[in-house]
Amino acid sequence: MQRSSRLTAAALAAVLIAPVVPIAATAAAAAEPAAATAAAPPNLALTATATASSTELDDARFVPAHVNDGDASTRWSSKYQDDNWVQLALAEPADVERVVIDWPNACARAFSIQTSVDGVTWTTQAERTSATCPRTDDIEIDAGGPVGFVRMQGAQRWSTWGYSIAEFAVYDQPLPEPEPQLPLVPQPVSVERGEGDYVLPRDAEVRATGEAAEAGEYLADVIPSRPDTTCRSSTRATRRSRSRSRRGRRPPGTRPRGTRST
Known part of the structure; x- marks a missing residue:
C-alpha cells in the first residue's frame, strides 16, 4: 500500500x-x-540636472551629466583635488531616503552625502570611508523633509587621480528587498x-x-x-x-x- x-x-x-x-x-x-x-522605485536622478566642481581635462567624455544618464559605461571624472564634488538638482523637491553611487574606478576613500533645499546651504546626511575600489555605495539617509539638491562631497581620493562616478542614483523611498x-x-x-x-x-x-x-x-x-x-x-x-x-x-x-x- x-x-x-x-x-x-x-x-x-x-x-x-x-x-x-x-x-x-x-x-x-x-x-x-x-x-x-519587486519593481524598484523611480530613480529621481534621471530627471535631475548634474553639475560638478570640475571635469577631468575639461574633456566632454567626463562631464557631470554622465552620472545620471542611466548608462553605467559612461562616467564623470574630476580634476585631481580631494575637495571635488558632484551634485544633482532634482526636478522637484523630494524626501530623499536613499543614494546609490557606482564607483567604476578612482573611488573616494572618504566622502559625504549632503543635501540642500536651495543649493546654497548644505547639510551633511552621511559620511563614508572605504578601502575597496571599484565598488557601489548604497546609503540610507533621512533629510528630514523635501530637498532640492543632493551632493557627493569628496574628502579623500583613492589615488593621485580625481573621483570617477558612473551612476549617482537618488530615491525617495526604500529599494525593495529581493x-x-x-x-x-x-x-x-x-x-x-x-x-x-x-x-x-x-x-x-x-x-x-x-x-x-x-x-x-x-x-x-x-x-x-x-x-x-x-x-x-x-x-x-x-x-x-x-x-x-x-x-x-x-x-x-x-x-x-x-x-x-x-
Whole structure:
C-alpha cells in the first residue's frame, strides 16, 4: 500500500529554510525562476540636472551629466583635488531616503552625502570611508523633509587621480528587498505562493545541490518510499563521508541520512 507524499507547509519550510511560507508547486514542463524581484522605485536622478566642481581635462567624455544618464559605461571624472564634488538638482523637491553611487574606478576613500533645499546651504546626511575600489555605495539617509539638491562631497581620493562616478542614483523611498530564492525545488515544477499543504507530484524528482544538500538529505528521510519519487544530490560522495563519520552517533534502527528513497 502506498503512503501519502503530502508534507505540511510548516515542515517543508523548515527543510527549505525559506522565509516566506507556505508555497505550492504544480507540475510544469520546466522549472521557473523561484522568485522575481519587486519593481524598484523611480530613480529621481534621471530627471535631475548634474553639475560638478570640475571635469577631468575639461574633456566632454567626463562631464557631470554622465552620472545620471542611466548608462553605467559612461562616467564623470574630476580634476585631481580631494575637495571635488558632484551634485544633482532634482526636478522637484523630494524626501530623499536613499543614494546609490557606482564607483567604476578612482573611488573616494572618504566622502559625504549632503543635501540642500536651495543649493546654497548644505547639510551633511552621511559620511563614508572605504578601502575597496571599484565598488557601489548604497546609503540610507533621512533629510528630514523635501530637498532640492543632493551632493557627493569628496574628502579623500583613492589615488593621485580625481573621483570617477558612473551612476549617482537618488530615491525617495526604500529599494525593495529581493524575493528569497528557494535553494531546493522539486523538478519538474513551477513555483507560486499559496495556501495549504505542499504536495509533491507523483512523478517528482527532488534534486539538492550546494547549500541545499542538507535539506535534500532530510527530504530523502521524510518522503515516504514510493516507486515514482526519488531524491538525489550532486554532493552524494561528500554526504557518504559525513554519514560514515557520524555512524556511531545514529540512533539504533535508523538508516544513514541521504540514502536514496525509491
